Amino acid sequence: xxxxxPVLARLDAxxxxxxxxxxxxxxxxxxxxxPAYAGECARTAEWLAEDLSAMGFAARVQKTAGHPLxxxxxxxxxxxxxxxxxxxxxxxxxxxxxxxxxxxxAVIEEDGREMIVGRGTSDDKGQVMTFxxxxxxxxxxxxxxxxxxxxxxxxxxxxxxxxxxxxLAANPAEMTADLALVCDTTxxxxxxxxxxxxxxxxxxxxxxxxxxxxxxxxxxxxxAAANANHVLAAALAGLHDASGRVTLxxxxxxxxxxxxxLRAQWETLDFDPAGFLGGxxxxxxxxxxxxxxxxxxxARPTAEINxxxxxxxxxxxxxxxxxxxxxxxSFRLVGDQDPDAVRESFRDHIRSALPADCEAxxxxxxxxxxxxxxxxxxxxxxxxxxxxxxxxxxAAFIGCGGSIPIVGDFRRILGMDTAxxxxxxxxxxxxxxxxxxxxxxxxxxxxxWARVLAALAD
Amino acid sequence: xxxxxPVLARLDAxxxxxxxxxxxxxxxxxxxxxPAYAGECARTAEWLAEDLSAMGFAARVQKTAGHPLxxxxxxxxxxxxxxxxxxxxxxxxxxxxxxxxxxxxAVIEEDGREMIVGRGTSDDKGQVMTFxxxxxxxxxxxxxxxxxxxxxxxxxxxxxxxxxxxxLAANPAEMTADLALVCDTTxxxxxxxxxxxxxxxxxxxxxxxxxxxxxxxxxxxxxAAANANHVLAAALAGLHDASGRVTLxxxxxxxxxxxxxLRAQWETLDFDPAGFLGGxxxxxxxxxxxxxxxxxxxARPTAEINxxxxxxxxxxxxxxxxxxxxxxxSFRLVGDQDPDAVRESFRDHIRSALPADCEAxxxxxxxxxxxxxxxxxxxxxxxxxxxxxxxxxxAAFIGCGGSIPIVGDFRRILGMDTAxxxxxxxxxxxxxxxxxxxxxxxxxxxxxWARVLAALAD
Numbered sequence: 005x006x007x008x009x010p011v012l013a014r015l016d017a018x019x020x021x022x023x024x025x026x027x028x029x030x031x032x033x034x035x036x037x038x039p040a041y042a043g044e045c046a047r048t049a050e051w052l053a054e055d056l057s058a059m060g061f062a063a064r065v066q067k068t069a070g071h072p073l074x075x076x077x078x079x080x081x082x083x084x085x086x087x088x089x090x091x092x093x094x095x096x097x098x099x100x101x102x103x104x105x106x107x108x109x110a111v112i113e114e115d116g117r118e119m120i121v122g123r124g125t126s127d128d129k130g131q132v133m134t135f136x137x138x139x140x141x142x143x144x145x146x147x148x149x150x151x152x153x154x155x156x157x158x159x160x161x162x163x164x165x166x167x168x169x170x171x172l173a174a175n176p177a178e179m180t181a182d183l184a185l186v187c188d189t190t191x192x193x194x195x196x197x198x199x200x201x202x203x204x205x206x207x208x209x210x211x212x213x214x215x216x217x218x219x220x221x222x223x224x225x226x227x228a229a230a231n232a233n234h235v236l237a238a239a240l241a242g243l244h245d246a247s248g249r250v251t252l253x254x255x256x257x258x259x260x261x262x263x264x265x266l267r268a269q270w271e272t273l274d275f276d277p278a279g280f281l282g283g284x285x286x287x288x289x290x291x292x293x294x295x296x297x298x299x300x301x302x303a304r305p306t307a308e309i310n311x312x313x314x315x316x317x318x319x320x321x322x323x324x325x326x327x328x329x330x331x332x333x334s335f336r337l338v339g340d341q342d343p344d345a346v347r348e349s350f351r352d353h354i355r356s357a358l359p360a361d362c363e364a365x366x367x368x369x370x371x372x373x374x375x376x377x378x379x380x381x382x383x384x385x386x387x388x389x390x391x392x393x394x395x396x397x398x399a400a401f402i403g404c405g406g407s408i409p410i411v412g413d414f415r416r417i418l419g420m421d422t423a424x425x426x427x428x429x430x431x432x433x434x435x436x437x438x439x440x441x442x443x444x445x446x447x448x449x450x451x452x453w454a455r456v457l458a459a460l461a462d
Numbered sequence: 463x464x465x466x467x468p469v470l471a472r473l474d475a476x477x478x479x480x481x482x483x484x485x486x487x488x489x490x491x492x493x494x495x496x497p498a499y500a501g502e503c504a505r506t507a508e509w510l511a512e513d514l515s516a517m518g519f520a521a522r523v524q525k526t527a528g529h530p531l532x533x534x535x536x537x538x539x540x541x542x543x544x545x546x547x548x549x550x551x552x553x554x555x556x557x558x559x560x561x562x563x564x565x566x567x568a569v570i571e572e573d574g575r576e577m578i579v580g581r582g583t584s585d586d587k588g589q590v591m592t593f594x595x596x597x598x599x600x601x602x603x604x605x606x607x608x609x610x611x612x613x614x615x616x617x618x619x620x621x622x623x624x625x626x627x628x629x630l631a632a633n634p635a636e637m638t639a640d641l642a643l644v645c646d647t648t649x650x651x652x653x654x655x656x657x658x659x660x661x662x663x664x665x666x667x668x669x670x671x672x673x674x675x676x677x678x679x680x681x682x683x684x685x686a687a688a689n690a691n692h693v694l695a696a697a698l699a700g701l702h703d704a705s706g707r708v709t710l711x712x713x714x715x716x717x718x719x720x721x722x723x724l725r726a727q728w729e730t731l732d733f734d735p736a737g738f739l740g741g742x743x744x745x746x747x748x749x750x751x752x753x754x755x756x757x758x759x760x761a762r763p764t765a766e767i768n769x770x771x772x773x774x775x776x777x778x779x780x781x782x783x784x785x786x787x788x789x790x791x792s793f794r795l796v797g798d799q800d801p802d803a804v805r806e807s808f809r810d811h812i813r814s815a816l817p818a819d820c821e822a823x824x825x826x827x828x829x830x831x832x833x834x835x836x837x838x839x840x841x842x843x844x845x846x847x848x849x850x851x852x853x854x855x856x857a858a859f860i861g862c863g864g865s866i867p868i869v870g871d872f873r874r875i876l877g878m879d880t881a882x883x884x885x886x887x888x889x890x891x892x893x894x895x896x897x898x899x900x901x902x903x904x905x906x907x908x909x910x911w912a913r914v915l916a917a918l919a920d
Contacts, residue, residue: 037778094780101676163778190682204681208779217743218559219894223662223864224648226794227706227749227764228735229742234702234767241699244692248685277686284687285675287819291685306685309692310782311773316790320495320621321666321827322552323792324768324893332774334781336684361745369779406681435782436677 006142006150006458014141015450022137022450023111023120025055029091029129030109030122036071036092037163045071045159048091052157059140061155068167071159075178078139082151082461083383086181086420088410089132089188090161093124094435101437111443118443126432130441131187132157134427134449141454150461154181158410161188164208164370168410172417180418183383183460187449188408189426192273192400194442197391197452199384199401200424201377202302205337206407207346208310208369211354213239213329215362219315220325230362232329233314239357240331243307247293250307250335252349258340262303270298273400283431302403306336307350336405343371372409377421383460387423390459394452425456464600464608464916472599473908480595480908481569481578483513487549487587488567488580494529494550495621503529503617506549510590510615517598519613526625529617533636536597540609540919541841544639544878546868547590547646548619551582552893559895569901576901584890588899589645590615592885592907599912608919612639616868619646622666622828626868630875638876641841641918644869645907647862647884650731652900655849655857655910657842658882659835660760663795664865665804666768666827669812671697671787673820677773678783688820690787691772697815698789701765705751708765708793710807716798720761728756731858741889760861764794765808794863801829830867835879841918845881848917852910883914 015022032048035041049065049072056063056076063076071092096106104110109122120130135155142149156179158168172179192198215230245251262270277297281287291300300306314329316322335346347368354364377384379401391399404424414420427449433439473480490506493499507523507530514521514534521534529550554564562568567580578588593613600607614637616626630637650656673688703709720728735755739745749758758764772787774780793804805826812822835842837859849857862882872878885907891897 037780038776095774095776095778097774097776162780206781208781210779215744218891220742221864221893222764222766222768222792223664223794223862224759224888224892225742226759226766226863227762228747228755228758229739229744230746230748231766233770234698234748237695237767237770238699240692241696281687281819284678284683285819286673286687288688288817289686290688290692290817297686300686301682301684304685306680308680308684308689308781308783309695309773310680310780311775311784312691312695312787313771313775315767315769316553316555317769317771317788318496318553318555320553321668321790321792322495322620322768322893323664323666323766325766326768329770330775332779334680334779336681359746359748361739361743404681405684406679430682433676435679435780 005462006146008455008458010145011141011454012451014145015137015454018141019447022133026120026130026133026446027109029133030124031107033107034092034159035095036160036165038095042071045092049074049159052091055136056155060143066171068171070165070167073159073168073171074155074157076155078149078153080149080152083183084152084154084181085183085185085460086154086156086179087135087185088156089135090128090158091132092159092162093127093129094162096123098437103438119440120443120446121438121440123439125441126428126439127434128161128188130446131426131428131449134446135187135453137450138453138457142457150458154179169413169417172413176418181420184414184420184422186408186411186422186424187426189404189424190428190430191426192402194429195395196397197395197399199388199391199399200404200426201379201401202403203375203411203424204405204407205341205343205372205374206409207335207337207343207371209333209347209350210367210369211331211333212365213358213362214327214365216325216327219327222323222325225325229325230359231325232362233326235358235362236312236314236329236331239354240309240312242353242357248291250305252346252353254345254349255305257345258342259305260339262299301405303338305338305341308334310334336407338374341374343373347371370409372407372412375412375415381421384423386459386462387425387456390455391425391452394448394455425452427452463920464604466913466916468603469599469912470909472603473595473912476599477905480591484578484588484591484904485567487591488582489565491565492550492617493553494618494623496553500529503550507532507617510549513594514613518601524629526629528623528625531617531626531629532613532615534613536607536611538607538610541641542610542612542639543641543643543918544612544614544637545593545643546614547593548586548616549590550617550620551585551587552620554581556895561896577898578901578904579896579898581897583899584886584897585892586619586646588904589884589886589907592904593643593645593911595908596911596915600915608916612637627871627875630871634876639878642872642878642880644866644880644882645884646866647882648886648888649884650858650860652887653853654855655853656860657846657849657857658862658884659837659859660861661833661869662863662865663799663801663830663832664867665793665795665801665829667791667805667808668825668827669789669791670823671816671820672785672823674783674785677785680781680783683783687783688817689783690820691784693816693820694770694772694787694789697812698767698770700811700815706749708763710804710811712803712807713763715803716800717763718797720757727859731860759863761796763796763799766792768792794865796832799832801831805829828867830865830870833870833873839879842881844917844920845883845914848913849883849910852906852913883910885910
């Protein structure tokens, strides 16, 4: 049994150096969805592999058809765990809304809390470093890790790339462990740690509606000529009915009702829907009528228009009838919803909304099924106990509205379950300007992983 | 009575020099809606004033709160006419769709027709120069003009500025003539000249819908949080009912049915709705059910979404719930529709479509009533005869779906009627990439104005 106290002490003593390492990592502009930043992604992978090598891991940068993977292995006496994280980040626009350079991370104080501000501090570079720092401390103190640890860090999580999936399928022997660990989720709240046991799936789709062969003058052609903006607005407005339900044919096939026992457990979580929405300036739940906010964001499928553009959007006014209009639409899936079927149903919906002289062009981005974990397996209880000890509160098993497709790949390709343990908070502004990671998330996260690794070896 | 034959001969002989002058004028990037081009607008006004001075006009550049006016006067024996045109142009985006530099005008051959290609060749620099060249030829041949001619050229037509309106109101004595002449409209077709006697009015409005205080992650907040893109799409989709009618309360107040006599005259025009739509790749009239295409574009009011944007619209995908979404919307008005009432009704419509936790911010751009001309006055018949002689076909009195607010100002502020005589064609791609002006529009336009000026003095 590992002596954990000196490892925790070492983490506390090394805190400032760990912060410096995180700021260096955040400084690399690894925006995976924009090809202009491919070099920065590669540089980030190199830096991580070097850091892991310096710790004593057998680490390498693995080339792929897309952004590279970082892969590392270290022997240990306990069970074999595979830690997963991603080093890529979301774009930073609108840049003018950031209060400081998104790639120049710093610790600031806000509302009496210390927080690290910068793109990727929470999603996912800060979370990744909590695990790496825990390994570093174990190795520094004991010269060993409590478990056999493999690590894989990908660079295409934010761009829905499939380089990692391809690599797993081609290298199952190297990548299969007893349990996967993922640090890309939130705590239940600032004081209560959590293991996420339900993840929604996702379908992302891009659509272009085309009308006339060119932009037209709305004076000459107005009302007689199809306006791509109108056609798209009508098609997208029709995605929901008045009760907030998604109208796609077959959309709710495979959507389960949550069990009474889960509903009862969620009720003990003391969730405050008014505070949840009020924290971002809202007050009216926008999802399906008759469903609680927690159900809407954890257990119900959604359709969201993530982006839309068409016609003249610059300064001033241009009375144009646009020939094209564009949208990016995503669906969050639950239960047994089939991503391919949802995508096809969406395309049918759009096509059926088109006048005969308009057409739609579709581009598929990613797709993944929803997933839930077998929380009765011992590893989940061991991890839960370790988290509870660190935070002084019973850790919660919670749902998550987000999608982490790799968790499905771990199960389907490698037969592994995943313990999703993260220290982000709902107000971390991930994917938004002024993304932050609470300093306490970072310090508590490092200490938590040190304990979890030890507990899994018990 | 003016001897017109030598004036026409002079125009034919001077054609290449006239083309050079037009290309120089097109080369000035007078995009009025974008403040970055204010200097180019001023340079364009200077050039025009110098050209008019060189011809013998008393010409000046008149400063305003916005882009300057060009004002010029020349004595003559006949009635006093005020010629109006605009030297500003629309933006050129999307630039990648132009086959050549939009500001490097040139004569090319396409489909067996010679045409001048460049931004503003048709709207309105080419049209303006047809009138200036006609004056130049009269002055060169006879040392005099058949009429007393005043000219006002504005630089804010494409940006809905009110500098000219303000100037007219402040200087009615200088600017009032017996008749206004405007060259900013089309021929009926390539062989048939036209005087436009009905113009639609316009209301332009910009709207921003605001939901959450920041962009949100669609995994964490999806379906529970209001999505500004959804709210906007639903509100805009609701602008029309299934029959194509605009749903705004009171929108059709003051919309007249066209008279049986006008309907009968339009039927003689041999309009081909399938060809009109087919020319731009469309086949399904998008306007009100039960109305002909000609009625839809000339005599019925419209609502058009000219631009829309919200959320992530860059390369790749970002699963964001946008805090804001934007639209530019315009309405074309007919009959006695009140622009202010339409604007208020639109704002009410949007507000009523908002959830309680979302808000809308509105920005008014221009507004103008529709207008129609007293075609029984002699000047209209004189101009019609002159056009018919030049083109060898009876000139048509036609409607126009576009809006030229200044024509309403001429009537309301100065008590003047306007003869709208233009030589543009429906396929001139105005406001679009590869804008052109047929060489025959230019040469026939110059000769037409030479004849019209003489005819008005008869």
